[in-house]
Amino acid sequence: xxxxxxxxxxxxxxxxxxxxxxxxxxxxxxxxxxxxxxxxxxxxxxxxxxxxxxxxxxxxxxxxxxxxxxxxxxxxxxxxxxxxxxxxxxxxxxxxxxxxxxxxxxxxxxxxxxxxxxxxxxxxxxxxxxxxxxxxx
Numbered sequence: 001x002x003x004x005x006x007x008x009x010x011x012x013x014x015x016x017x018x019x020x021x022x023x024x025x026x027x028x029x030x031x032x033x034x035x036x037x038x039x040x041x042x043x044x045x046x047x048x049x050x051x052x053x054x055x056x057x058x059x060x061x062x063x064x065x066x067x068x069x070x071x072x073x074x075x076x077x078x079x080x081x082x083x084x085x086x087x088x089x090x091x092x093x094x095x096x097x098x099x100x101x102x103x104x105x106x107x108x109x110x111x112x113x114x115x116x117x118x119x120x121x122x123x124x125x126x127x128x129x130x131x132x133x134x135x136x137x
Contacts, residue, residue: 005096005098005107005108005109008096008109008112009080009096009098011082012080012081012082012094012096013047013080013081013082014078014079014080015043015044015046015047015079015080015081015095016039016042016043016046016047016078016079017076017077017078017079018039018076018077018079019074019075019076019077020071020072020073020074020075020076020077021073022073024071024073025072025073029072029073030070030071030072031070031071031072031075031077031110033067033111036071036077036097036110036111037062037065037111037113039077039079039097040062040079040095040097040111040113040115041059041062041115043079043081044079044081044093044095044115045057045059045115045117047081047093048081048083048091048093048117051083051135051136052083052086052091052119052129052133052135053133054119054129054133056119056120056121056122057091057117057118057119057120058117058118058120059115059116059117060090060116060117060118061115061116062113062114062115063113063114063115063116064112064113064114065111065112065113066111066112066113067110067111068108068109068110068111068112069099069108069109069110070110071099071110072099075099075100075101076099076100076101076102077097077098077099077110078097078098078099078100079095079096079097080095080096080097080098081093081094081095081096082094083135084114086130086135087130088126088128088129088130088131089118089119089126089127089128089129089130090116090117090118090119090126090130091116091117091119091130092114092115092116092117093114093115093116093117094112094113094114095111095112095113095114095115096109096111096112097109097110097111097112098110
């Protein structure tokens with residue numbers, strides 16, 4: 001994308017942060033993509049739960065996943081998110097993860113993605129949650 005990091009993050013909230021540890025790295029000393037996706041899914045799910053005031057949600061899809069640069073040991077990974085849209089039972093969040101080096105001020109985009117969650121009822125089936133709930137502005 002052509003937008004700089006500040007422009008992309010302006011409308012987003014900081015969701016969570018993680019310090020990349022040696023156990024998070026692959027053979028080439030890059031952060032495992034699956035580890036980062038796990039951090040994103042967990043952090044953004046809790047962010048969404050707080051925003052929609054409902055906790056029985058499941059991940060349906062992670063779309064438009066684009067890895068842009070690797071994470072390295074010692075990097076601080078910051079994950080940002082915002083709710084992009086809701087359906088009858090679904091909610092979609094846009095996410096961006098960056099590395100942020102507080103000593104140098106250098107920030108790099110690591111990944112961008114879109115996650116859709118579905119609200120479930122007590123029977124484990126989707127419910128039309130957003131027919132009665134409106135996101136606060």
